[in-house]
Amino acid sequence: MTPFNLQIITPDGFLFDDRAESVIVRTTVGDKGILARHEPYSAALGIGKVKVTTNGKSRFAALSAGIITVGSDKTVILAQSCEWGDEIDKKRAEIARNTAKERLSDPTLSANEHAVAEFKLKRALNRLETVNR
């Protein structure tokens, strides 16, 4: 397959800056696969997995909130946080999941706090799912 330039940029720097054959992301309106010579495209990304294929091998990453832009020369994924599945600390993700669950069961939470805890739970679950891939 024809490769194209893909960059995954997070606040901690480049997670990926190389040529890839395909990338699949979860946008706010559904999963979207990008191949080389895709039309210019831009969408917001929610919590979900990113599947990057290079040289026939796939790698998964957990992403929480971001934007994807497909331009003529490169595809850029801007993510608030994005980690490779094989680099995720499984124990930490489990702890995060459990604390978020506990927090959600607290009835005194304000709507805002509830939303934050829910977001954290979703993120932890997503990371755990990505690890297990």
Add this chain to the structure above:
Amino acid sequence: MPKSSMKTIKRRIKSVGSTLQITKAMEMVASAKLRYAKVRAEALRPYFEAHAELLRDIASQKADFSTVFTAKREVKNRLFIVIEGDRGLAGGYNSNITRLVGEYADKFDNPENRPKIIAIGKKAVDYFKKRGWDVIGEYPYFSEDAKASRCADIANMVTDLFKSGEVDEVRVFYTAFISALRQDATQIKLLPFDTEKKLKMNPEQDDTESALSAKKSRVSVHYDPSPEAVFDRIIPKMFLSMISCACIDSYASEQSARRNAMENASDNAAEMIEKLSLQYNRARQEKITNEINEIVGGANAIS
């Protein structure tokens, strides 16, 4: 020279010596922190720049494009986000920002209508509160560990204030980290979003590359679900990345400024010790000479 002066000189050498120890230690701490801060600042920059480029691209592609963030309106109330350090002893680091804020406030406003301030860093909080500015947000001890979630609070607050029309313009005052030897107090306009001008964190950068890519990308892009939705989603993210970028840049600048200030202080202290030792030795020699003179004088008197 009397004996007491020797004693005073000795005491001064000792006191300058202990100051030297402190400044040396501070210099070392600052350089260690600087190394760490520099890595963070450099890692964040591509993230920020990609955001800025994306925003500009979206805004430039649609002529009829208008959201609350780009709409022109009369500027009545301004909001300044001021980023300073938490501690002093960093040369002109804090005062340069304070001065810049003062200049801008004077330029735009009459004394009755001072801009609102969001103060980041203890020094900024103290300064602007003491002088009776309208400080609507206080974030002391923030920059050292500028986590995204904490920056998000500020970003949301700014977005809300702007949307509700309480402020019409938002500027960020921070210190750009250009090199270990140079840090510039600068400001950037955050809102209303200027679609024409390129946003950049580093005033030294050249524009050629992004100007090229801006031209190239003027093809119609498919936005999912709509340009407005994507734009509105990026804007808060953009503020977030700008605020954290400014904080991290400022923090690196602060450490760098402190390191330089302490280096100078250490040099001065070392020089002073040298001078004082010379004085001390001179006084000692003079004393010995005097004693010999006395002995010789005494011996002469006897014989």
